[in-house]
Amino acid sequence: MSLKFSVGDLTIHRIIEQETSFVPALEMLPGLTAEVLAENRAWMRQAKALDEQDVLLLCFQSYVVKTPHHTILIDSCIGNDKPRPRPKWNMKTDDTYLRGLGAAGFAVEDIDFVMCTHLHVDHVGWNTRLENGRWVPTFPKARYVFARQEFDHWTEQNAKAQVAPFADSVLPVVEAGRHELVGNDHEIGDHVRILPTPGHTPGHIAVTMGRGKDDAVFSGDLMHSPLQTLYPELSIKFDVDPAAAAKTRRSFLERYCDTDTLCCTAHFPSPSVGKIRRKGNAFVCESI
Template identity: 55%
Template sequence: MDAVYRIGGFTVYRVVELVAPLRSAFEMLPSLTRECLEENRHWLQPHSLGPNDIFSLTYQSYIVRTPHHTILVDSCLGNDKPRLEPEWNMKTDDNFVRGLAAVDVTLEDIDYVMCTHLHVDHAGWNTRLVDGRWVPTFPNARYIFGRRELESAKTRYAKGGYPSYANGVLPILEAGRADIVEDDYQIGDYVRLLPTPGHTDGHVAFCFGKSVDAAVMTGDLLHVPLQIRYPELSFSRDKDSVQSALTRRSFLEHFCDTPTLCCTAHLPSPSVGRIKRWGDGYRLLPVGCA
């Protein structure tokens, strides 16, 4: 954890589980041109773009303390889970739990776990392995799943896909800890759901603030900073790349030049800032910068 943000009567903490290289720029962003990468290399290196033009991603959760609840947004990678990426596979480290402890949060303190979507790197710590069984990591929490996202994941799981459903979602459903919500979901006047489809069918962002959007958690609407500068650059793993690009530009335009704190899931530290205009695109200006 390396930042605390107090805004709008609540507090946001970052809990970083892992920073690791993922894919080359051209694998991640299929429509990226060599000319575009060269034009932007000077500001992408070294924090986002590494050797051999491979993007590094941050894997993190956000803890939000409102006057009424302690909320976890996206639960990172998790331990003991078979995954295709070497850095994710069968992890046994204590980075995530230590990150919670650093902000004086216990597993029992979490009132809600909110998933922007159900991919393996956003639902991993939904559960933990205890005596050979997957059990809810946060025993007192309600887990918030969007109905469209859940139905899509369930369909893919039935066809032999979506590994996070088996060990990060199904145990929550079986334990009776899930709330299946619609697009107009909110908790009081501090928490609201914002549909942001494209990366997955039911991908959502979460907005926080008393009647206004003081902070927003983006999930996988954004993976690398270049997508803020050029919203049309969709990630190769987006289910609908056209929809993803449209959603991204709409989102960035909506929050551009506003006080809303934009909390990204995978961008390099500090990962949090405010959206500002940059030519035909945008940039994320870290809090505290002019």
């Protein structure tokens, strides 16, 4: 299983926290029919994207990217010591994530920027860790980059009723003065850009990297399963705006179709990284 990729002058490392069964396919994708699932069951199982009970298999991971100038972590997974409704995530105490970071050759002090595609629970968890009973930034030297629209949305939601991941994994970073709220035109050096991809959440972004062109794109929760490249209109039950998500997904797939851009997905089963290729009126993400 490949955990390291090189493209242009980027080196990309996958840091896996969990690769596991998640939600039944027919529940996760409300537009999916039993017939369409049956047509795709064989290749989905072969790709380890679907288990024997028709439950989707997902990877929960971060990407650490070395550019010529910076070391950037994209999405910080689930985290430890945090009360969560999902049993596999609740009050975790394992060292899988930090061990994975170390195996890739990184210490928490090496990260210059943490970028979150959005602020859902499984993308912000390791933003903070518990130290002497307090949540502190896990990556002490990093600037944490949040899309302003996304941050404002969750600030509003949290004001109505506490949103646990925002309270324990985002606000402590703000209180520590380590965050930057940025617009969709934000760039880091000459290698890192933001691509607005709304739908899953109001301010969801993808992150594109490369000097002068998109050598790699980090798609976040624009899509969760390879089934959604073949059927871009299938949105998941967690999308705040399923119609917008479907439109964004097709537009994204068209943009990168038949290019050399590496598409680094958040949740596709390993190897999770591939190139988008056209297949009829749809697409596939071909492993490299």
